[in-house]
Amino acid sequence: xxxxxxxxxxxxxxxxxxxxxxxxxxxxxxxxxxxxxxxxxxxxxxxxxxxxxxxxxxxxxxxxxxxxxxxxxxxxxxxxxxxxxxxxxxxxxxxxxxxxxxxxxxxxxxxxxxxxxxxxxxxxxxxxxxxxxxxxxxxxxxxxxxxxxxxxxxxxxxxxxxxxxxxxxxxxxxxxxxxxxxxxxxxxxxxxxxxxxxxxxxxxxxxxxxxxxxxxxxxxxxxxxxxxxxxxxxxxxxxxxxxxxxxxxxxxxxxxxxxxxxxxxxxxxxxxxxxxxxxxxxxxxxxxxxxxxxxxxxxxxxxxxxxxxxxxxxxxxxxxxxxxxxxxxxxxxxxxxxxxxxxxxxxxxxxxxxxxxxxxxxxxxxxxxxxxxxxxxxxxxxxxxxxxxxxxxxxxxxxxxxxxxxxxxxxxxxxxxxxxxxxxxxxxxxxxxxxxxxxxxxxxxxxxxxxxxxxxxxxxxxxxxxxxxxxxxxxxxxxxxxxxxxxxxxxxxxxxxxxxx
Amino acid sequence: xxxxxxxxxxxxxxxxxxxxxxxxxxxxxxxxxxxxxxxxxxxxxxxxxxxxxxxxxxxxxxxxxxxxxxxxxxxxxxxxxxxxxxxxxxxxxxxxxxxxxxxxxxxxxxxxxxxxxxxxxxxxxxxxxxxxxxxxxxxxxxxxxxxxxxxxxxxxxxxxxxxxxxxxxxxxxxxxxxxx
Numbered sequence: 282x283x284x285x286x287x288x289x290x291x292x293x294x295x296x297x298x299x300x301x302x303x304x305x306x307x308x309x310x311x312x313x314x315x316x317x318x319x320x321x322x323x324x325x326x327x328x329x330x331x332x333x334x335x336x337x338x339x340x341x342x343x344x345x346x347x348x349x350x351x352x353x354x355x356x357x358x359x360x361x362x363x364x365x366x367x368x369x370x371x372x373x374x375x376x377x378x379x380x381x382x383x384x385x386x387x388x389x390x391x392x393x394x395x396x397x398x399x400x401x402x403x404x405x406x407x408x409x410x411x412x413x414x415x416x417x418x419x420x421x422x423x424x425x426x427x428x429x430x431x432x433x434x435x436x437x438x439x440x441x442x443x444x445x446x447x448x449x450x451x452x453x454x455x456x457x458x459x460x461x462x463x464x465x466x467x468x469x470x471x472x473x474x475x476x477x478x479x480x481x482x483x484x485x486x487x488x489x490x491x492x493x494x495x496x497x498x499x500x501x502x503x504x505x506x507x508x509x510x511x512x513x514x515x516x517x518x519x520x521x522x523x524x525x526x527x528x529x530x531x532x533x534x535x536x537x538x539x540x541x542x543x544x545x546x547x548x549x550x551x552x553x554x555x556x557x558x559x560x561x562x563x564x565x566x567x568x569x570x571x572x573x574x575x576x577x578x579x580x581x582x583x584x585x586x587x588x589x590x591x592x593x594x595x596x597x598x599x600x601x602x603x604x605x606x607x608x609x610x611x612x613x614x615x616x617x618x619x620x621x622x623x624x625x626x627x628x629x630x631x632x633x634x635x636x637x638x639x640x641x642x643x644x645x646x647x648x649x650x651x652x653x654x655x656x657x658x659x660x661x662x663x664x665x666x667x668x669x670x671x672x673x674x675x676x677x678x679x680x681x682x683x684x685x686x687x688x689x690x691x692x693x694x695x696x697x698x699x700x701x702x703x704x705x706x707x708x709x710x711x712x713x714x715x716x717x718x719x720x721x722x723x724x725x726x727x728x729x730x731x732x733x734x735x736x737x738x739x740x741x742x743x744x745x746x747x748x749x750x751x752x753x754x755x756x757x758x759x760x761x762x763x764x765x766x767x768x769x770x771x772x773x774x775x776x777x778x779x780x781x782x
Numbered sequence: 783x784x785x786x787x788x789x790x791x792x793x794x795x796x797x798x799x800x801x802x803x804x805x806x807x808x809x810x811x812x813x814x815x816x817x818x819x820x821x822x823x824x825x826x827x828x829x830x831x832x833x834x835x836x837x838x839x840x841x842x843x844x845x846x847x848x849x850x851x852x853x854x855x856x857x858x859x860x861x862x863x864x865x866x867x868x869x870x871x872x873x874x875x876x877x878x879x880x881x882x883x884x885x886x887x888x889x890x891x892x893x894x895x896x897x898x899x900x901x902x903x904x905x906x907x908x909x910x911x912x913x914x915x916x917x918x919x920x921x922x923x924x925x926x927x928x929x930x931x932x933x934x935x936x937x938x939x940x941x942x943x944x945x946x947x948x949x950x951x952x953x954x955x956x957x958x959x960x961x962x
Contacts, residue, residue: 349871431873435899435954436915442956449959450834459838459953460863463870563872565860567893567901570914584898585916589930593957650917650929654903685908689917699917727919727927732909 309493310524314500316531321538322386327485328539329379332546336372337474346470348463351426355558370550376421378546380576383414388631394619395498397507401611403491406484408607413481420473422574426466427558432571434461443593496520501619508616578645579638585650652688653697660687660695670747677744680737700726707749711756715742838865840950848945851882856904856922864952878938879904881922888947891924892936892955911935936960
């Protein structure tokens with residue numbers, strides 16, 4: 282019986298050359314030092330992609346990429362289709378981990394100098410893989426055809442519309458028509474399930490092929506410099522001296538990491554579940570706060586924080602510039618030190634990039650520049666900001682609330698953060714300054730001059746002068762030093778005077 | 783493969799003309815494939831890029847009777863996208879802000895912020911449009927008030943005809959094509 286089985290195996294191997302293929306790929310020799318925990322991120326990213334392919338294919342059994350039905354089918358998938366919620370969870374968390382681990386992989390490769398001679402093509406194909414992965418992430422969040430997806434497409438179109446000369450045509454190409462519609466969803470579906478994954482598979486093949494032809498990077502030793510004349514000989518010597526077959530001698534850490542990854546993705550999918558679509562992609566429901574998924578929050582933040590006049594230029598030019606730098610890196614910095622221990626600039630670059638992206642993501646998450654749309658009708662005013670005010674000041678308080686001032690201005694941290702907190706505004710600005718600011722606006726504040734009648738402005742100013750910390754006098758006119766302006770005699774000092782009660 | 787196929791050619795006494803015929807066939811093969819590739823490829827590229835070259839002229843759309851918009855108010859209205867398909871679902875309804883100034887004087891603004899296209903919201907009390915994304919603010923007449931937007935709100939061309947408000951629309955306004 283075993284003899285028959287053996288013969289069948291030998292026959293298959295003879296016809297398909299399985300063992301030769303295996304020896305040339307999984308069995309290829311790698312430096313023993315590359316069997317390191319730092320070398321597991323590439324295979325983990327690939328594993329994430331496999332999870333995405335399997336779960337994505339299965340989700341497409343049910344999902345209908347149509348403007349009228351995408352949302353319904355998502356709801357059906359999440360609540361009625363047996364295990365639909367779980368597969369959506371795996372797909373959602375698989376995508377998060379794919380983006381995250383890809384970044385770790387890229388960081389490791391950069392810090393270990395693996396992009397240097399002769400692995401330029403490996404690095405460049407990796408950079409393109411990164412773009413495709415981010416493309417998959419963006420098109421994927423469009424599949425969740427909800428209000429964020431709808432307005433996210435609007436943001437994409439608005440950026441395209443800034444391209445000179447062919448902006449209009451690019452917008453129509455992206456949207457598949459003159460406006461965001463079902464055609465837009467269909468073409469993003471096609472990108473998400475055919476074009477981008479297909480390109481990704483092709484490039485992963487090239488990426489892995491390069492690992493076989495040029496070898497995986499040896500664990501860099503400080504002081505061991507890369508020279509174009511000698512490197513390939515040195516690498517051959519390393520393989521000869523301490524080369525081990527990838528399988529079974531160097532794969533064990535990849536295997537452990539892969540299993541852990543699957544456990545973690547399963548856990549997140551089962552425990553946290555998938556990200557549910559928020560409101561319908563109904564543009565007439567304008568009561569919305571469009572936000573991208575977390576990996577694009579930093580771009581969202583950049584769009585808010587750039588000075589206006591640089592915006593179009595930076596939005597359009599920064600992408601190509603970053604790509605040029607990435608593509609040129611292995612040629613500019615082809616030789617020399619590989620170990621991060623002797624490359625302070627590389628380490629600093631990584632730290633700066635992570636800190637910048639981290640801060641921008643945090644800012645994108647909190648988005649202090651967005652008006653707090655409901656603050657005027659929903660946030661409370663602290664008791665101490667109300668008591669002991671004159672009728673005029675109380676009128677001002679009501680106006681401050683009703684005229685939506687608090688959508689942008691917090692008091693004691695409650696409200697919008699677009700403009701400065703008004704908790705101590707009476708100590709910073711005097712009455713004429715406040716009046717000028719309200720009437721004329723400026724410094725990123727709209728002018729309210731023709732929206733308020735004079736008595737309303739008086740009331741607002743009177744209330745704002747009273748907003749200051751206990752014991753702090755009202756701001757004075759700098760032009761008349763020493764002479765207390767009229768308004769310091771008003772009731773603004775009262776809260777403090779009555780503090781003892 | 784190449785070795786074995788070259789062998790008989792070298793041995794054959796009439797090798798030269800045979801090789802020529804092969805060369806000729808190879809060239810014909812390449813040529814035919816280039817022609818076929820172009821013939822199959824050009825329409826495919828044309829299909830893929832059709833929305834890139836196609837023109838989308840603005841269409842005349844009714845927003846309903848003027849009485850829906852009392853004088854002195856700014857109200858949200860919506861119209862059915864003239865380019866919509868049956869399967870567009872909710873996305874076929876396009877919102878816009880209608881400001882009735884007086885008598886037959888109207889202003890109709892696109893919902894999209896001119897910064898990055900998010901939907902602006904009208905605040906009657908302070909007479910401002912505010913954007914929830916990056917904090918763009920506009921005055922009631924659509925002029926830029928504060929924040930990052932590079933220009934005023936996009937205006938629809940609108941007019942009153944027999945007590946009905948009409949506008950010209952159908953495309954998503956962007957900086958490249960600000961007429962809606």
